Amino acid sequence: MPHPAFAKTNLAVITGGASGIGLASAKRFAAFGMRLCLxxxxxxxxxxxxxxxxxxADILTVAADVGRRExxxxxxxxxxxxFGPPDVLMNNAGIQPASTAxxxxxxxxxxxxxxxxGVVHGTQAxxxxxxxxxxxxxxxxxxxxxxxxxxxxxxAYNVSKAGVKVFTETLQHELRNTEGCKVAAxxxxxxxxxxxxxxGDRTEKPAAAWTPEQTADFMLAGIEAGDFYILCPDNDVDRPTDERRMTWAMGDIVQNRPPLSRWHPEYKTAFESFLQEGQAAKP
Known part of the structure; x- marks a missing residue:
């Protein structure tokens, strides 16, 4: 069964709701008969x-810059x-102009x-x-x-999304330790x-990519399953590969390797062997 927040006439507020994953999610929420704010x-x-x-059931659209608290x-x-308070808040707005350290x-x-x-502001508001x-x-x-x-x-994009991860982990910890709270992150x-x-300049979806609709469907399934980390695969990278990549990244600290050793020429062979071990362990 869907999470009870996805009930008819309940309200979902979605930032970045005019396109991509935000719009695809809005369409899925609308299929439950929910009210929407994009x-x-x-x-x-x-x-x-x-x-x-x-x-x-109803749609409100509001043009706003989520990076500005006011x-x-x-x-x-x-x-x-x-409408009153939302039942679903999806802090989804994101941009990705190029940057270096x-x-x-x-x-x-x-x-x-x-x-x-934008995530912090939306949550605190x-x-x-x-x-x-x-x-x-x-x-x-x-x-x-x-x-x-x-x-x-x-x-800059990596730093921002690392911040979203840490913020959301902390948020869920606070919510589950708030007496009487029925909100989950x-x-x-x-x-x-x-x-x-x-x-970019592409007009057709690459074979490796998922559609926003596939991502929204996977998100709903993850929430129904009670997953906090809704780790989506795509047509090129499956979950076991993601798990090995993430495990290797944490290993840089544990094993005192250079940062981003996955892309370090001296560790190229070691990483490839580590990844292949994961592939061999698949059922």
């Missing part, structure tokens, strides 16, 4: 997204006035503001009222495998998903 930057894209959604507070006030300029500030502060209303409710924060294995290539960890964030 939050994104562009009013025109929000209206277009709302027009695609069928079955929702704008999230404005969203909260509009939601509470029209040494260079990046404004990209660093913007990525951290949207990807990390909405969750107190979600706890107070006393019904089973969910906070779903969209992280990334890059926040766990931290591959080279986009330092989950960390959505997508694989390679073909969205506007990842498409």
């Amino acid at each position: 939050v994104d930057l562009d009013p025109a894209r929000l209206q277009a997204a709302a027009a695609e959604i069928e079955g929702a 704008e999230i507070d404005r969203v909260r006030d509009a939601v509470l006035e029209r 040494i260079h990046g300029g404004d990209a660093w500030s913007r990525i951290i503001d949207v990807n990390l502060w 909405f969750v107190p009222a979600m706890i107070a209303h006393g019904r089973p409710a969910l906070v779903i924060n969209t992280g990334s495998k890059q926040g766990i294995t931290t591959p080279p290539g986009n330092a 989950h960390l959505l960890i997508p694989g390679f998903v073909f969205t506007g964030l990842t498409a």
Whole structure:
């Protein structure tokens, strides 16, 4: 059975709701007969997204910058006035302009503001009222495998998503230790998903990528199963491979290897052997 938060006329607030995983999730929530609030930057894209959604009991769209607390507070006030507290809060908005540890300029500030502060702002704006209303409710924060294995290539994005992981872990710990609280948090960890964030110049989905709809379906199944870490595979990387990569990343600390040793030429053979051991252990 679906989680009780996904009930008819219950409310879901989704940031980054005009496209990608956010929009796909909104469509799945609408199929339960839920009411929706979609939050994104562009009013025109929000209206277009709302027009695609069928079955929702009601839809509110709010153009806002999740990286600015005063704008999230404005969203909260509009939601509470029209609907009351949400039953599902999906902090999903994310951006990925290029950055390095040494260079990046404004990209660093913007990525951290949207990807990390957007999650913090959304949580702190909405969750107190979600706890107070006393019904089973969910906070779903969209992280990334890059926040766990931290591959080279986009330092600011990795830092922001590592922050989302730690924040969501701490949030769930606090929620489960709050007397009478019926709100639970989950960390959505997508694989390679073909969205506007990842498409680049491509117009057709690569064979390796999942669709946003597949990711939303996997998310719902993970929540139904009670998973906190909703670790999504894709068409190229299965869960055992993800597990080995993540285990190796933690091993850099435990075994005192160089950071990001998976990409270090002196450890290339050792990592490949470690990965193959995992493949051999598959049933």
